[in-house]
Amino acid sequence: MMDQEWLVFFIVAIHTVYLMFFLYRKKFASLLAHWALKKQRVKWAMFFRSHSLKEGSRKKPSCH
Amino acid sequence: MIALVGNPNCGKTVLFNALTRGQAQVGNYAGVTVERKVAELKLGSVKSTLVDLPGIYSLEARTPDELITWQVLFGERCDESTPDLILATVDVTQLERALGLVLELQFHGFPMILVLNMMDLAKKKHFAFDMNLLSEKLNIPVVGICATQKEGLDDLLKAVEDFLGSHPKQTPMAFQPSSVLVIRERFKKVDALLAQVVQKSMGSSDISDRIDAWILHPILGRFILFLIFTLVFQIIFNGAQFPMDGIELGVAFLGNWLHRILPEGALQSLLVDGVLVGVGSVLVFLPQILLLFLFILLLEDSGYMARAAFLMDGLMGRVGLNGKAFIPLLSSFGCAIPGIMATRTIENRHDRLNTILIAPLMACSARLPVYSLLIAAFFPNPVFWAGMRLRGVILMGLYLLGVAGALMMAWFFRKTLLPGGRPYLLMELPSYKLPHLKNIVLSLMDRLRLFLYQVGTVIVSVSIVFWFLVSYPKPPLGASDLAVTYSYAGKLGHWIEPLILPLGFDWKIAIALISGFVAREVIIGSLATLYAVEHIGTSEVSALSRILVDEWSFATGLSLLIWYVFSCQCFSTLAVTYKETQSWKWPALMLGYMTALAYGGSWMTYHFCKYLGL
Numbered sequence: 001m002m003d004q005e006w007l008v009f010f011i012v013a014i015h016t017v018y019l020m021f022f023l024y025r026k027k028f029a030s031l032l033a034h035w036a037l038k039k040q041r042v043k044w045a046m047f048f049r050s051h052s053l054k055e056g057s058r059k060k061p062s063c064h
Numbered sequence: 065m066i067a068l069v070g071n072p073n074c075g076k077t078v079l080f081n082a083l084t085r086g087q088a089q090v091g092n093y094a095g096v097t098v099e100r101k102v103a104e105l106k107l108g109s110v111k112s113t114l115v116d117l118p119g120i121y122s123l124e125a126r127t128p129d130e131l132i133t134w135q136v137l138f139g140e141r142c143d144e145s146t147p148d149l150i151l152a153t154v155d156v157t158q159l160e161r162a163l164g165l166v167l168e169l170q171f172h173g174f175p176m177i178l179v180l181n182m183m184d185l186a187k188k189k190h191f192a193f194d195m196n197l198l199s200e201k202l203n204i205p206v207v208g209i210c211a212t213q214k215e216g217l218d219d220l221l222k223a224v225e226d227f228l229g230s231h232p233k234q235t236p237m238a239f240q241p242s243s244v245l246v247i248r249e250r251f252k253k254v255d256a257l258l259a260q261v262v263q264k265s266m267g268s269s270d271i272s273d274r275i276d277a278w279i280l281h282p283i284l285g286r287f288i289l290f291l292i293f294t295l296v297f298q299i300i301f302n303g304a305q306f307p308m309d310g311i312e313l314g315v316a317f318l319g320n321w322l323h324r325i326l327p328e329g330a331l332q333s334l335l336v337d338g339v340l341v342g343v344g345s346v347l348v349f350l351p352q353i354l355l356l357f358l359f360i361l362l363l364e365d366s367g368y369m370a371r372a373a374f375l376m377d378g379l380m381g382r383v384g385l386n387g388k389a390f391i392p393l394l395s396s397f398g399c400a401i402p403g404i405m406a407t408r409t410i411e412n413r414h415d416r417l418n419t420i421l422i423a424p425l426m427a428c429s430a431r432l433p434v435y436s437l438l439i440a441a442f443f444p445n446p447v448f449w450a451g452m453r454l455r456g457v458i459l460m461g462l463y464l465l466g467v468a469g470a471l472m473m474a475w476f477f478r479k480t481l482l483p484g485g486r487p488y489l490l491m492e493l494p495s496y497k498l499p500h501l502k503n504i505v506l507s508l509m510d511r512l513r514l515f516l517y518q519v520g521t522v523i524v525s526v527s528i529v530f531w532f533l534v535s536y537p538k539p540p541l542g543a544s545d546l547a548v549t550y551s552y553a554g555k556l557g558h559w560i561e562p563l564i565l566p567l568g569f570d571w572k573i574a575i576a577l578i579s580g581f582v583a584r585e586v587i588i589g590s591l592a593t594l595y596a597v598e599h600i601g602t603s604e605v606s607a608l609s610r611i612l613v614d615e616w617s618f619a620t621g622l623s624l625l626i627w628y629v630f631s632c633q634c635f636s637t638l639a640v641t642y643k644e645t646q647s648w649k650w651p652a653l654m655l656g657y658m659t660a661l662a663y664g665g666s667w668m669t670y671h672f673c674k675y676l677g678l
Binding site for chain 2 (some may be wrong): 004005008009011012015016017019022023026
């Protein structure tokens with residue numbers, strides 16, 4: 001019975017992490033884009049930025 | 065890079081899909097494409113990139129979607145250079161207007177092939193062309209195609225290959241705005257050109273004009289509009305019953321099978337009460353959602369939706385909404401996210417913000433399962449009038465209530481936060497067409513894929529986490545109350561309960577409402593899981609309706625329905641509003657006013673029902 005509960009807790013934990021990622025994915029992408037720019041990885045920054053909330057901004061992209 | 069450029073609704077996206085085997089959304093009205101879409105295009109052994117761009121009437125960008133086209137054409141996007149070739153796509157039945165843009169592109173020095181689309185309609189309308197003369201006069205290659213039938217695509221690909229093989233890359237000159245005089249001269253040139261190359265046989269009759277005499281009639285047209293939508297909601301509610309019963313039966317069978325093969329314990333409860341009940345209760349509404357999208361697609365593809373916008377313009381103008389807002393608001397019946405993105409076609413910022421703010425009040429497809437569950441639980445289904453059944457009428461009433469709320473709020477925002485004059489509608493009415501079966505099937509498959517993806521990812525995860533929250537911690541030994549009362553969810557629900565008690569909601573509804581923030585339809589899965597855990601042995605989906613009738617009063621059921629008409633329970637909608645407005649002020653206002661509207665509406669409904677003794 002205890003083994004079954006541990007398995008259940010493990011499944012719940014994985015899905016909690018997934019949901020957190022799902023809810024904050026755009027913020028997460030923004031942070032990664034910021035990190036990539038700092039590391040001079042412009043292509044990575046563009047990729048992450050296209051998945052972040054800043055995508056669709058009417059401002060000119062900052063890499064110009 | 066090869067770019068598809070042309071007026072709105074000239075068939076660029078259909079051509080894009082035909083050339084790349086893509087599945088981008090298409091529709092028989094202007095402004096469907098508001099973003100750039102990219103796909104790989106194979107030209108013999110060489111691979112190139114094909115870009116589909118939002119439609120433009122000239123190179124002067126006035127709206128956010130036109131700005132995207134402008135940026136791509138003039139190489140203003142930091143990851144792209146100017147296009148190697150432009151496929152200037154033209155609706156042959158609208159040559160006068162379309163060639164103005166072609167001449168403007170040519171003036172700026174863009175390398176170009178002129179693609180004459182909808183040649184089948186030209187034949188039907190008895191147009192005759194001299195394409196060689198047109199090519200000679202414009203000094204660019206001209207290819208005639210019919211993108212929907214995939215006719216002439218080989219000729220087009222060959223022309224593209226020849227062009228790219230024989231022309232070095234040309235860089236266009238910097239953008240030069242055109243004065244009124246220049247524009248006049250350009251259109252004089254277009255008239256002269258058309259006089260030489262196009263012939264239209266006399267006496268040809270246009271069937272679209274004849275249908276429009278009825279459809280756009282001020283009184284009859286509105287009656288037909290009302291009749292069409294009444295019929296749609298009747299079919300959605302009553303026509304989907306058979307496949308819904310089938311899915312329900314399948315879920316119940318799977319539940320019984322899991323009960324048999326798994327030993328009793330936490331894992332069995334997680335899989336049956338959590339995952340299966342949570343997912344199955346949402347999945348069961350798939351036929352209704354597909355029917356809703358089928359009707360929207362049929363009406364869009366036939367060209368009727370643009371007429372509906374025209375018929376609604378008077379009412380929308382009176383509350384200060386731009387006529388162009390109709391299409392974004394209509395898209396919001398599917399989902400508010402593409403609806404909010406489609407507001408990019410609106411030039412005026414105040415008009416656009418007003419449309420964005422009210423778009424989530426249009427009942428999206430995620431609300432449909434909640435409406436269906438509650439209507440089926442609390443209302444009988446007798447014949448109401450002229451063969452129409454009551455549940456279908458109530459469903460339509462809820463949609464109309466959302467529309468009425470949206471119009472009221474649009475008027476309020478116009479008078480307070482977003483002032484402006486009465487906007488006027490200027491839009492083209494596309495020709496009527498028989499809906500293209502392949503496009504409809506592809507779009508429906510796309511919707512099905514998205515729904516199943518949502519069910520397989522987010523709804524599974526929410527169901528699992530929610531099951532945990534309603535199952536743990538276990539009640540202490542000798543506890544007298546229901547086990548759920550002692551759980552984390554039970555404690556949270558009791559904490560929130562005083563806030564929503566005036567609406568007739570209890571702590572169980574409170575926790576289900578919170579879970580619904582991830583996606584609106586999740587509330588059904590949460591309620592199903594909650595009651596499945598509480599009532600051991602009632603894990604079939606159909607049991608939920610019966611339990612709701614036993615547990616809730618009619619006033620509570622109706623109050624929750626009204627809450628769902630007005631509330632903004634969707635993180636994604638708030639995120640896309642931030643993305644489109646680049647400010648947290650507008651999503652905060654959206655959440656605030658919609659919650660206030662939902663709270664006020666539910667409170668009044670509940671107390672009115674109680675006053676009537678319901």
